[in-house]
Amino acid sequence: MPKIVFANWKMNPGTLIEAEKLCAAILDSVKNIDSKLNLVIAPPFVYLASLLNLLKTKSLQLKAALGAQNVFWEQKGAFTGEISAKQLQSLGVEYVLIGHSERRHLGETDEFVNKKIIAALKAGLKIVLCVGEWERNFNDDALIEAKDFVKKQLELDLEGIRNLELGIRDNLFVTYEPVWAISTNSSGKSDTPESAKEMICFIKQILNSLFLIHNSKVLYGGSVNAENVESFLKLEEIDGVLVGNASLKPDEFRVIIKAGSRYA
Ligand code: PGA
Numbered sequence: 001m002p003k004i005v006f007a008n009w010k011m012n013p014g015t016l017i018e019a020e021k022l023c024a025a026i027l028d029s030v031k032n033i034d035s036k037l038n039l040v041i042a043p044p045f046v047y048l049a050s051l052l053n054l055l056k057t058k059s060l061q062l063k064a065a066l067g068a069q070n071v072f073w074e075q076k077g078a079f080t081g082e083i084s085a086k087q088l089q090s091l092g093v094e095y096v097l098i099g100h101s102e103r104r105h106l107g108e109t110d111e112f113v114n115k116k117i118i119a120a121l122k123a124g125l126k127i128v129l130c131v132g133e134w135e136r137n138f139n140d141d142a143l144i145e146a147k148d149f150v151k152k153q154l155e156l157d158l159e160g161i162r163n164l165e166l167g168i169r170d171n172l173f174v175t176y177e178p179v180w181a182i183s184t185n186s187s188g189k190s191d192t193p194e195s196a197k198e199m200i201c202f203i204k205q206i207l208n209s210l211f212l213i214h215n216s217k218v219l220y221g222g223s224v225n226a227e228n229v230e231s232f233l234k235l236e237e238i239d240g241v242l243v244g245n246a247s248l249k250p251d252e253f254r255v256i257i258k259a260g261s262r263y264a
Pocket residue numbers: 008181182183184221222223224242243244245246
């Protein structure tokens with residue numbers, strides 16, 4: 001599976017016109033990059049339909065798709081404000097982000113995350129589950145404590161997933177995103193590639209042993225930018241990057257995509 005560069009736009013930009021401009025600028029700037037890299041752009045729900053139409057008009061050499069930033073577990077009905085996996089698919093959305101720390105911070109529980117994962121996988125979406133510790137003390141036991149936290153998160157979020165068919169489980173991607181390293185929390189200080197790699201290998205072991213996912217794909221997220229992206233993507237064990245802030249700046253994001261294309 002080629003590497004992934006996943007753009008999480010969060011609640012940006014402020015208007016549809018700006019979103020279309022940003023998406024067009026990104027796609028135009030990468031249209032000559034010939035690579036197996038998978039590019040995914042996840043804008044707010046309200047821009048998905050227009051951006052999907054825009055994507056169709058661009059002829060790109062790399063594979064680009066759209067993702068949503070959330071999904072609900074029921075298919076339809078009296079759930080005001082929610083959006084189902086089927087509704088996303090009917091637009092042409094391929095990926096959905098589940099369990100981002102900013103949603104957990106607003107009250108999203110592991111139980112909710114688990115229901116969303118199962119429903120979205122059953123519907124045929126590719127899901128990107130975000131896990132990661134909130135803080136790190138940087139003492140000797142810091143990584144051990146972080147691993148315990150992430151293991152618990154995976155156990156809760158992925159409960160029951162072993163009962164799904166293997167082909168369906170293959171659509172599960174995980175992002176290790178230490179919350180303290182997200183640019184808005186850290187003023188741009190990412191985890192080190194070595195420590196991210198160690199955690200990612202640990203996550204892959206858990207996915208293999210507890211959930212029977214043998215070829216898992218695990219990304220890194222948290223203050224990835226044009227300067228540090230290469231140090232993460234050149235590591236074989238890191239299957240891609242989840243990019244927030246830097247994905248809103250087309251010039252910088254192009255550098256990130258170019259780096260991704262070299263290691264895809
Ligand atoms: P950041 O955000 O790249 O701005 O740190 C990543 C994320 O929260 O998805």
